[in-house]
Each structure stands twice: as C-alpha cells, then as structure tokens.
Amino acid sequence: MPTGTRAKPGVKDEDAELIRAINAGEGHRFQQLVEKYQQKLFNFGLRMCGEARDAEDMVQEAFLNAFRYLEGFRFETRFRNWLYRVAMSACLKTKRKARATRAETLSLEDFFPEDPAAMPEDVPSWARLPLERVLSAETSRYLQEAILDLPADHRSVLVLRDMEGLSTAETAQVLEITPANVKVRLHRARLFLRSRLKEHFEHAP
Amino acid sequence: MPPEPHDHEVCRALFARLSELIDRELTPAQSRRFERHLRACRHCQVCAETLRRTVELCRRAGESPVSGGLARRLQAMARRLTAAGGPPTAD
Structure with a gap:
C-alpha cells in the first residue's frame, strides 16, 4: 500500500491537520475526507473505467483502503496524491475490467505527418474559435470516449495531468x-x- | 527580421517536445529556439495550436455529479468504519 516514501518530508498539505486528528482518535472526521474527495475520485474513476458502476465500486474500495491505511500515511506526499495512488490500485482491482482499448501502444512516429508540406497552413476553426464555442456536451462525450481508447498506461497519465491537474x-x-x-x-x-x-x-455537421 | 527558412529537422524536434513547450517545461534557450521556429513555420503553428486546444478541452471537460445512492453508501461506510474510533493500525 502506498506510503508516499519517494517524496521529501514536510510537504505542505491542506489535509494534514484533519488526518492527524483522525489518527489521534477523531475517527468520525473521516467523513469529512470522504465528502471532500468523493466527487474527485468518482470522476477519476469514470475517466479511467468509463462505466459509472465501475467508478462507484472503485470509489468505495479506495475510501475503504484509505481508511485502513491512513495511520501509515507519513505526510511525505500530499494526501490528495496518496489518495489518487490508492484509487489507482483500486481501479486495477475492479472486477469488471474497463473495456479493451483500441491502441495497445502509441508511437510518436504514428502522429508525425508523413508529408508536412501537405499539412494545412491555417489553424482549423476548432482550435481558433473561443473555447466556449467549441466545447459542447457532444464534444465532451466524444473526448471521454477517445480517452477510453487510450492504452491504460497513457490514459492514467493524461487523466492525472490534464484533467485532475497534477504536476x-x-x-x-x-x-x-x-x-x-x-x-x-x-x-x-x-x-x-x-x-x-x-x-x-x-x-x- | 526575415522569416527563418523552413527546417524540417527543427519541425521534427519541435514535434517531439511540443507538450513540454505548452507546459513551459523547456529551458529558456529551448523555448526561444522553438518559439522562433513557430513564428516562421505555418505547419508547426497549426500543430501547436491544435495540440494546445486539445489540452484546453481536456482541462475544461466537465465533471459528473456523484449520485445520491453513492453518496449515501459512502456516508454509511464511513459511519461503519469509524464507529470504533480511529483507523486500524496499518501493518
């Protein structure tokens, strides 16, 4: 189970006080952590698994393990990041596996244009117009489907970096x-x- | 200043590190080199802007709310777990 041993000690963590209180006997305050992170973890699960039922199972498993191992948390990484690691483990254990991905691996060469001279010279409208005009519910759905087609090891990186906002x-x-x-x-x-x-x-259209 | 002649090798080098440029993870010297090339190469501009927009779309993708059922199950689980006090010692 993750203990966050690779980070430097003394990481500034907005949850530190709460976790210390829980570990010192105020167990009932674990509920506060659940309320704070349930939405984040559920969406993380949805993005990783694609199915709401799998995401729900993952969230429950993750909080169960977080509670179980909270006393071993050493404040060497932010609690949020530790929780993502717990969630990632839970994701892998979810019985109903995420659907098979289309691509098994991705190579840079696959995306480099064979003939750069044949590439468009004008930025297409979807990259040029204000974001609000491009981002629709349909585009979001399409994007989520495309994310699920990524190989799992690439999907986890993209979700954490570009959707969950981790460095x-x-x-x-x-x-x-x-x-x-x-x-x-x-x-x-x-x-x-x-x-x-x-x-x-x-x-x- | 006249535009830099199209240099396919720089296109390729930039293509490999475009995300790092977008994320400001390159050294100032590397960034300056690629920014200079970008000003002169329309193809790489298209590449950069479409990738930048891809990242923006990911960052702005909405979140789904937690269902009432899940919230209640989590609440009940937390109550059950904490009924005995603090978390168990992790062995």
Whole structure:
C-alpha cells in the first residue's frame, strides 16, 4: 500500500491537520475526507473505467483502503496524491475490467505527418474559435470516449495531468514512474486525442 | 527580421517536445529556439495550436455529479468504519 516514501518530508498539505486528528482518535472526521474527495475520485474513476458502476465500486474500495491505511500515511506526499495512488490500485482491482482499448501502444512516429508540406497552413476553426464555442456536451462525450481508447498506461497519465491537474512530478509519484516517462506518455496521449478531435470536428455537421 | 527558412529537422524536434513547450517545461534557450521556429513555420503553428486546444478541452471537460445512492453508501461506510474510533493500525 502506498506510503508516499519517494517524496521529501514536510510537504505542505491542506489535509494534514484533519488526518492527524483522525489518527489521534477523531475517527468520525473521516467523513469529512470522504465528502471532500468523493466527487474527485468518482470522476477519476469514470475517466479511467468509463462505466459509472465501475467508478462507484472503485470509489468505495479506495475510501475503504484509505481508511485502513491512513495511520501509515507519513505526510511525505500530499494526501490528495496518496489518495489518487490508492484509487489507482483500486481501479486495477475492479472486477469488471474497463473495456479493451483500441491502441495497445502509441508511437510518436504514428502522429508525425508523413508529408508536412501537405499539412494545412491555417489553424482549423476548432482550435481558433473561443473555447466556449467549441466545447459542447457532444464534444465532451466524444473526448471521454477517445480517452477510453487510450492504452491504460497513457490514459492514467493524461487523466492525472490534464484533467485532475497534477504536476509532472506529482503524476510521476502517483504512478511510480519517472517524470521523463510522464512527459513521453502525456505527449503521445495528447497527440492521440488531437488526432481523434481532428476527425470529430472534420466530420461535424 | 526575415522569416527563418523552413527546417524540417527543427519541425521534427519541435514535434517531439511540443507538450513540454505548452507546459513551459523547456529551458529558456529551448523555448526561444522553438518559439522562433513557430513564428516562421505555418505547419508547426497549426500543430501547436491544435495540440494546445486539445489540452484546453481536456482541462475544461466537465465533471459528473456523484449520485445520491453513492453518496449515501459512502456516508454509511464511513459511519461503519469509524464507529470504533480511529483507523486500524496499518501493518
């Protein structure tokens, strides 16, 4: 179970006081952690698993394990990041596995244009117009589907970095990979999504 | 200043590190080199802007609310777990 041993001690953590209180005997305050993070974890689960039932199972499993191992939390990483790591483990254990991904691996070469001269010279409208005009419920749904088609090891990086807002270093810590690896996977995942969004907008009525 | 001649090698190098440029994770010297190239290369501008927009769309994707059922189950679970006091010692 994660203990956050790779980070430097003394990380500033807005949850530290609450966790110390829980570990000191105010167990009833665990409810506050649940209320604070249930929405985040549920959406993390949805993005990772794709199915609401799987996400719900994952959230329950994650909080159960968080409670079980909270006393072992050493404040060497932010509690939020530790919780993501617990959630990631729960995700992998969820019985109903996420659907098989379309791509098993992603290579940079797959996305580099074969003939750059044939590429458009004008920025397409979906990348040029104000974001509010481009971001619709349909686009969000399409994006979520495309994210689920990413290989799992790329999807976790993209979700943590671009959707949950973790830094490269925090993502590396949660996933126990190097920051260089985070950057490589993130870039390929973004290129994959860009290619899917391009298709989506080109075929939009 | 006249535009820099199109340099396919720089295009390729930029393409490999475009996310780091967007995330401001390059050194100032690397950023300056790529920014200079971007000003001169329309193809790379398209590449950069479409990738930047992809990231923005991910960051702005909405969240789904937790269902009432799940919230109640979590609440009941937390109550059950904490009925005996603090968390058990992690072995």
